[in-house]
Amino acid sequence: MIYRLILCLVLIPLSIFGIYRAVQLGVAGTIVRYAPETIFLQQAVESVPNDPELHRLLGLAYLLDPEVTDAKAALTELKRATELSPYSYQIWLVLANAQERFGDLTAAEESFKRAVSLAPNYQDPHWRLANFYLRNDKLAAAIPALKQALQTDNTQLDYAMDLVWQISDGDLLKVKEILPENDKTKAIYLQFLINKELYGDVLNQLSQEVIENEQAFTKTAQLLMERLISKGDYQQAYQAWKLTTEGRQIKTEPGRINNGDFATLPAKDGLAFNWQFHSENGAKLLLDHVSPSPNGNSLRIEYSANGSPNFDHIEQLVLAQPNKEYRFSYDAESEELVSGNVPVFEVIQHPGEQRLISQPNILGTTVWKKYELKFTTAPQTRAITIKLHRSGNCSTAGPCPIYGKVWFTNITLEPAK
Amino acid sequence: MVSKRSQKIVFALILGLSLMVGSVVSAVAANNKKAGEVTPIGAVLINGATIKSSATIFSDSHITTNSSSGATANLGSAGQIFVGENSDVTVSFQDNLLQLTLNKGSLRVKCNSDSSARVTTRTNTKVFTKSGSVDTIKEGSDGKVITIASKSGSATDFLVETVSGDSKAGAISAVVIGSGGGSTALATGAGVSAAAATGVAGRSLFSSIFKNSSRSTNPALVNPTATAGTDTNPVSPIRP
Numbered sequence: 001m002i003y004r005l006i007l008c009l010v011l012i013p014l015s016i017f018g019i020y021r022a023v024q025l026g027v028a029g030t031i032v033r034y035a036p037e038t039i040f041l042q043q044a045v046e047s048v049p050n051d052p053e054l055h056r057l058l059g060l061a062y063l064l065d066p067e068v069t070d071a072k073a074a075l076t077e078l079k080r081a082t083e084l085s086p087y088s089y090q091i092w093l094v095l096a097n098a099q100e101r102f103g104d105l106t107a108a109e110e111s112f113k114r115a116v117s118l119a120p121n122y123q124d125p126h127w128r129l130a131n132f133y134l135r136n137d138k139l140a141a142a143i144p145a146l147k148q149a150l151q152t153d154n155t156q157l158d159y160a161m162d163l164v165w166q167i168s169d170g171d172l173l174k175v176k177e178i179l180p181e182n183d184k185t186k187a188i189y190l191q192f193l194i195n196k197e198l199y200g201d202v203l204n205q206l207s208q209e210v211i212e213n214e215q216a217f218t219k220t221a222q223l224l225m226e227r228l229i230s231k232g233d234y235q236q237a238y239q240a241w242k243l244t245t246e247g248r249q250i251k252t253e254p255g256r257i258n259n260g261d262f263a264t265l266p267a268k269d270g271l272a273f274n275w276q277f278h279s280e281n282g283a284k285l286l287l288d289h290v291s292p293s294p295n296g297n298s299l300r301i302e303y304s305a306n307g308s309p310n311f312d313h314i315e316q317l318v319l320a321q322p323n324k325e326y327r328f329s330y331d332a333e334s335e336e337l338v339s340g341n342v343p344v345f346e347v348i349q350h351p352g353e354q355r356l357i358s359q360p361n362i363l364g365t366t367v368w369k370k371y372e373l374k375f376t377t378a379p380q381t382r383a384i385t386i387k388l389h390r391s392g393n394c395s396t397a398g399p400c401p402i403y404g405k406v407w408f409t410n411i412t413l414e415p416a417k
Numbered sequence: 418m419v420s421k422r423s424q425k426i427v428f429a430l431i432l433g434l435s436l437m438v439g440s441v442v443s444a445v446a447a448n449n450k451k452a453g454e455v456t457p458i459g460a461v462l463i464n465g466a467t468i469k470s471s472a473t474i475f476s477d478s479h480i481t482t483n484s485s486s487g488a489t490a491n492l493g494s495a496g497q498i499f500v501g502e503n504s505d506v507t508v509s510f511q512d513n514l515l516q517l518t519l520n521k522g523s524l525r526v527k528c529n530s531d532s533s534a535r536v537t538t539r540t541n542t543k544v545f546t547k548s549g550s551v552d553t554i555k556e557g558s559d560g561k562v563i564t565i566a567s568k569s570g571s572a573t574d575f576l577v578e579t580v581s582g583d584s585k586a587g588a589i590s591a592v593v594i595g596s597g598g599g600s601t602a603l604a605t606g607a608g609v610s611a612a613a614a615t616g617v618a619g620r621s622l623f624s625s626i627f628k629n630s631s632r633s634t635n636p637a638l639v640n641p642t643a644t645a646g647t648d649t650n651p652v653s654p655i656r657p
Contacts, residue, residue, distance in 0.1 A: 064456065064489050066499060066527050066574065097454075097471070101491065124470050131473045135452040159466035166450060166475050195465070 038068045045077070052085035060094055063101065074098040089118035093128055105136060116145075123149050127156065131163075139167055139174065146178040154185055161192045172201070183209075183216040190220045194227055203239055210243045218245045222271060229272055229317070232351050234383035238319055241273045250274065254319045257386060260330075260411035262287055262297040272317040283311045283390070283402075291407055292331060292368045298409035301343070308392035308400035313343065315387040318413055320349070322381045325416040328373040330408055334362035337404035340394030345373070345411075348385040352378055362406055374416055386413060451476040451510055453493055459486025480506045482522065496532050499525040501578070523578040530572050536565040541580040549573030 038061040045054045055077045062074035078095040085091055096111035112132050115125040126149035133142035146160050161175050168174040175192070179185050186209060193202045202224050209217050221243035228237035238254055241247040246267055252258040258274050259266060265287065270276045279285040282305030288298045301313060320326070328347055342363060347356040358373040377384070388408065394400035455463065455474040462481040463474060474480075480488055480500050488500040495510040504522020508515075515534035517524060519542075526534045528549075539561050544553060549571045556562040567573035 066497065066525060069497070069527070127470055127472075131454070131471065134473045135454065156466070156468055156470070156472070159463060159468050159472060162464055162466055163473055163475070 038062075038065050050084055052081040052088060052091060055081035055084065056088075056091050056094055059098060063094070063098060071098060071101040075102055087118055089115040089122065089125055092118065093125060096128070096132070100132065100135075108132065123153050130160075134163055134167055137167070139164070143174065143177050147180065150178060150185075151180050154180065154188060157185060157188050158192060161189065165192075165196070170196075172198075183213050187216055187220050190217070191223060194220070194224050197227075197231075199224065199228055199231075199233070199236060203236060203243075206240070206243050210248075214245060214248065217243070221247075225272065232382070234317070234319055234350065238273055241271055244271060246271055246274055255321070255413075255415075257316060257318055257411055257413050261409055262299055270316075275314050275316050277314050278312050280309075280311060282306070282309055283313065285313060288407060292333065292409060296409065298331075298407040301406050301408075303337070303339070303402040303404055303406070305403070306399065306401045308394070309390075309402070310392045311343070311390040313388040313390065315385055317350075318384050318386060320377055320381050320384045320413075321415075322377055322379050325374065325376045326384075326413060327416040328358065328375070328386070328413050329370060330358075330360075330411040331368050331370050332360040332362055332366075333368045333407050334364065334366045335405040336365055337362055337402075337406055339363070339402035339404070340396055340400050341391055341402070343388055343390040343406060346385075346387040346389050347373060347375065348387065349378055349381040350383045350385065352380055354378055354381075368407075370410075384413065386411065451493075451495075451512075453490055453495075453510065455480065455488055455490040457486065457488050459483070461486050461488045474508065476509050476511070478508050480504070480508060494529075494532060496526060496528040496534060498527070501525075519577055519579060521579050523576065525576045526567065526573070528567050528573045530570055534567045534573065536577050538563050538565075538577065538579060543578045543580055545576040545578075547574035547576070549575070551575050 038058070041054065041058045041061055045051070045058050048054055059074040059077035059081060062068055062070045062077065075095075075098045078091065078098050081088075081091045082095055092111050092115035096108045096115065099105075099108035099111055109129075109132065112125070112129040116129055119125050126145050130142045130145035130149055133139070133145065143164070146164070150157050150160060157179075160178055164175050164178055165171075172193075176189070179189055190202050190206060190209070193199075193205075202220075206217055206221055206224065210221065221240050225237045225240035225244065228234070228240055250258055266275045266277060277285055282303065284302040284304075286300040286302065288300040290296070291298045291300075299314065305311075328345070330345065342359065344360070345358040347358070348354070356373060356375050358371055360369070360371045390402065392400050453474050454471055455461075455468070456471045457468050460483055461468055462479075463472070464479050465481075474490055474492075480490070482488060482500055482502055482504045484503050487502055487504075490498050490500070490508065492498065492508070492510045492515060494512050495515045498506075498508065498515070498517065500506050501523035504524065505520035506522070506524055507518040507520070510516070513532040515526065515528065515532065517526065517534065517536045519536055519538040521540065524536065526536065528534050542553075542563055542565070544551060544565055549567060551565050551567050551573065554564045554566065556564055565575070565577055567575065
């Protein structure tokens with residue numbers, strides 16, 4: 001009996017206290033949740049002065065809310081929060097920020113390190129410590145912290161590399177030091193180099209990496225190729241293309257049209273140095289396996305287009321030499337092709353965009369015939385785009401529809417003998 | 418009176434901040450590069466790279482936010498900036514000078530009495546001054562380059578917001594909010610009415626930089642070259 005009485009005497013006050021605290025915390029939590037203005041946070045802290053989370057949020061508000069910015073008040077709140085909850089790494093991180101803002105860099109570093117020691121397996125403390133070092137010109141200390149932060153999550157790797165790049169005046173060795181060892185981060189690193197326009201470095205490293213893991217780097221090679229083309233560096237762009245999965249499979253020598261006889265099934269998403277196809281409504285592209293000979297392949301285009309449509313059917317980029325005479329040729333036939341404007345081949349030299357046109361005589365129904373275009377490249381020419389195009393501009397007024405079928409094959413570009 | 422939406426935004430903001438554990442900044446010279454600290458709220462890009470936690474920001478950086486993100490940056494003695502949603506800002510800073518280019522969105526700038534700020538924009542802009550004073554200057558031959566400059570000597574706190582969908586390119590409206598919470602429309606026009614100016618009065622600029630940001634009315638096309646139809650295979654092998 002006496003034991004029950006003692007138990008009641010202990011449990012009842014404890015329960016009342018527990019209920020009181022729960023109500024107090026609940027009210028504070030509700031205030032924070034539904035009225036999270038700084039003024040309400042201040043009231044919540046007054047109501048529940050021993051809640052470390054409220055002190056942390058209020059400290060944060062003093063740092064970030066432009067209405068009440070006050071580093072000293074933030075410091076007071078955050079120090080109180082660490083007293084109430086000394087093992088919360090999140091509070092130590094905010095305290096470190098407040099100390100840094102206040103100019104106490106020694107205390108800030110200690111607080112960042114305390115956060116790291118409390119949560120050594122979390123990314124954020126390492127990341128924040130590293131950034132503290134970067135802001136304070138301590139690159140050597142920042143690098144291991146950055147590497148640690150990026151081990152498990154490389155979301156911010158791009159930005160981390162940019163920071164180190166900037167602070168080290170473009171020292172790639174320093175940038176490489178923060179990289180975790182895996183193919184994914186290598187690919188991100190190479191992409192970073194592409195963004196910095198260090199194309200030569202990327203090509204060198206890419207050609208080694210591709211041997212080890214082709215799939216992991218083919219997109220990087222493609223990106224490099226695209227950037228180099230946009231820069232007008234066609235020779236290096238071709239080398240980058242040869243590092244893509246597509247480029248590695250193709251044995252055509254540079255300066256020649258690849259798959260001009262459509263002997264192999266064209267890639268659905270061919271890259272610049274291979275056929276790129278654009279099938280559209282009104283102009284269906286098909287690969288024909290029985291024409292021009294029973295074993296020959298050709299590209300068949302079936303037109304059924306009203307109005308005045310423009311079509312870019314296929315195109316391919318080819319390396320070329322300046323001041324050189326070339327011979328461009330192809331075979332074509334047609335079946336009941338009706339239009340005021342038939343498809344033509346455009347030969348576009350880069351740079352300079354000088355255009356030549358080869359127009360086959362394929363109106364109505366025609367049999368296979370070879371067409372040729374001889375030309376000399378300009379002094380600045382480094383590459384040529386071969387494009388099969390149909391313009392919707394007829395010489396007569398009104399619409400310019402097109403109907404019927406046309407075949408093309410044996411498309412070649414070679415130095416004239 | 419704080420609107421419900423404003424409360425929600427601030428709530429989301431504080432929650433986000435609490436998750437990210439806040440930030441502070443001290444701008445110091447690092448290898449001759451001025452450094453500050455930026456704290457993202459949601460998905461933020463700096464110089465095209467994603468950040469999800471407080472990070473260092475060097476001068477001449479480019480901050481981009483989306484429809485559900487914002488950022489604060491403490492740039493030491495140069496001041497503090499708050500970037501609203503759907504914004505695009507280039508940030509340059511020296512010891513006591515902030516030079517900002519607002520390409521779109523909204524931006525709040527706080528400078529102390531020793532520092533000054535210049536915000537340059539090429540679009541229609543609304544300017545709200547919370548404290549101190551600013552000058553707006555039209556520049557360029559077409560008058561479309563607008564510079565909003567704060568004056569040193571007193572602490573300045575102002576918000577710049579680009580206005581989308583206004584055909585009067587280059588026009589600018591300035592509204593000054595009195596420090597006591599009342600508002601005075603100094604100049605209105607180009608889509609800003611006195612009533613709109615009054616609506617801003619008393620509102621926390623901290624929340625309003627997120628609330629006031631204009632949403633994109635021209636979403637980017639997805640696969641703009643695609644055409645309607647079912648023929649998605651560029652080349653189909655056939656055997657007639």
